[in-house]
Amino acid sequence: MSELQPLARGDVVGPEAALPPAKQEGGGENREGRQTFWAVVGRAYWRGLLNRIATGWVVLILLLTVVVPFLANDAPYTAVMKHFPVDAAGNPLPPVWVREWPLFRDLTRVDWIWLAWGGVAVGYGLLRWTLRTGRGGRGGLSAEEEERRRYRHWMGTGILLAAGIVASIGIAVGKHEYLDSRDYHQLVRQQGNEAEMRDAVFPPLRWGYAQQEPLEAAKLFMEPGGDHLLGTDGNGRDVLARLLWGARVVLEIGFVSEIISLVIGAFYGAMMGYFVGKVDLLGMRFVEIVEAVPLLFLLITVVAVFGRQLFMIMVIIGATGWTGIARFVRAEFLRIRQMDYVAAAKAMGLPLRNILFRHMLPNGLTPVIVSVTFGVAGNIVSESILSFLGIGVEPPTASWGAMLADAGDPGVVFRWWLALAPGLMIFLTVFAYNIIGEGLRDAIDPRLNKIE
């Protein structure tokens, strides 16, 4: 079933896992000069039309996650608001009009962190653009040029990453107030002498994820049309706005959980693969134990014990999904530890942490990238299932799984506008990640496809 990642796990069990990634495939490409492994993989991957579409979709969802506060929000970008000042004695003074920026003022910490990382991504794009060679590949560069280019690339990336991390920490720690209880829909309706707002510029979709219509029967479960392109749910919230905001939770959980899985799995697998013997034996037993409990059973048990805040859910999904990665890394390390450069590193008396993490790990992580892609898809499914069952992220946070659950019991009353769109979004996103995973696997290990 889709909440597990049998595709990724299956690969590890098979004999292929122990084989090296085919770094020397495609002899014809050597004519273009020296090529890095990733350049070859990238080209093989980019050849597939489906891969391109899937990547496009994922980038689109990422973009959406960053800009969604500016797309779907009940507060205007800017408006001139009427203020009612009082003097020191508390007597009312004549009202004044002040230009305000409610949307920007009300951005939450999470919004700012996403924006910061969006900026980092744009910065990286610019960096790559300034470093472009214009000759397709690096064939024509002299060794010196290439060295400088590589140095700039790593320096730039490092600075950008550091800036992103510093900004995130600053945003997370810094003082931030946002509490805006004004009903802008009501303010727009006040005209003439009653008006308290003018010259408002609204986002394209004037609903946030938690903004409710007045709780009247006519405004709940509205079918698509009119003010609400995709209708409203049982709390009078706009479905389209929640759909857009839902992308954010899905991606946050998908990525953060997978990073947690990756760290645990890589470390654990590296330990098993390097210290074969007893460590390996005991380690594998533990992996088998964790795998023996059905993933969803394990997830639900941990949620029952630890509660369901967003961060907790991320940690839980991450801490239960690392076994596949651990198996992958272990298999890679078992292979790599026999290699000459490891023996050389040992002979040179390098400390163990350097051998493990500077020399072996970068070489052992290549096939893991496939597992990570499938893992993100699996995490998205896990999150949607937990939210669907009512034990995922807490309302009113918009999550596609929770939105599906809001549709109610389809056997009795089927509210199609609540069920179709969120499910389709989960499907498309998971499908995109799975396609990317398959594409990357075929690109990294073409042997699988070349058996004719």
Added chain:
Amino acid sequence: MVPTLIGMTLLLFVLVRMAPGLTTGGGETGEMAKQAREAMEQRMKERLHLDKPLPEQYGLWLWDSVRGNLGTSIQYNESVWALIKERAPVTIVMNLISTFIVYLIAIPGGMLASVRRGKTFDVVWSFVTLALFSLPIIWVGDLLLAYLGNTHYLGWFPVAGSHATNTEWMTSVEYACDFLWHMVLPVTALTLGGFAYLSKLQRAAILDNLGLDYVRTARAKGNSGRVVMLRHVFRNSLLPMITASAGIIPSLLGGSVVVERIFSIKGMGDLLVTATTARDLPIVQGVALIGGVISLICLLITDIAYALADPRVSYE
């Protein structure tokens, strides 16, 4: 096998012991109420062995579990074992049917894909199975239930439960048919995602075998392609499929949690989810343990079946 089982119980025990403390209500401030509450807490602690050191607690819990005493549910005040015994059969039968159907479709699909490798069927089949694998089960379940079950739409299938309400008057054959009738939609939802992995495995296994010497020998003896395929390659390619069942059954069990929820089937998964929302930890622990044990039993059966199917394998 046994170490894995013991490790699993230890894992679950530690997990549940990490839960925030036991509360027995409160709010009353009077001396009598306080005494009563303390007495109740004491009784509760004794009942759950919370007054003993941790290793002893674990030993007692394990010993109780082995004897079939998984504790008492907080919300139903019934034995957890009795609850699970009542709920497990539906879940297990549903999963067995699903496993059977997944194999029934995935094996021919994978074979055809390997025969037509690189051609249209191969490409389309792998695309379709990947799409089915990506379909979120919560969505498929909802849509199947709505369009095929809801009487406002087609209304072909029952919308809830695992059998009709008037089972007392049914003969056993009728009962079986009724049960299967109720299982159509849940099993469909459960199976859709399973094809991708198994058929890809089957395809790879056949392709691996095709390159081996015995195939060339069989061909050289003048056998037709069909005979070589069905009599030699196909049989040998089934071995990985046996191993795969060990991995597919835990995931199906997980999927059945959702399916039971959507189709209101009173199975183990439904029990687990209701217990989680009510923070009924004895049930959660018990169901997770039984789920793990079922997976381990499947693993054991797989190992035995593998040894039977392939005489070269021995577990000495």
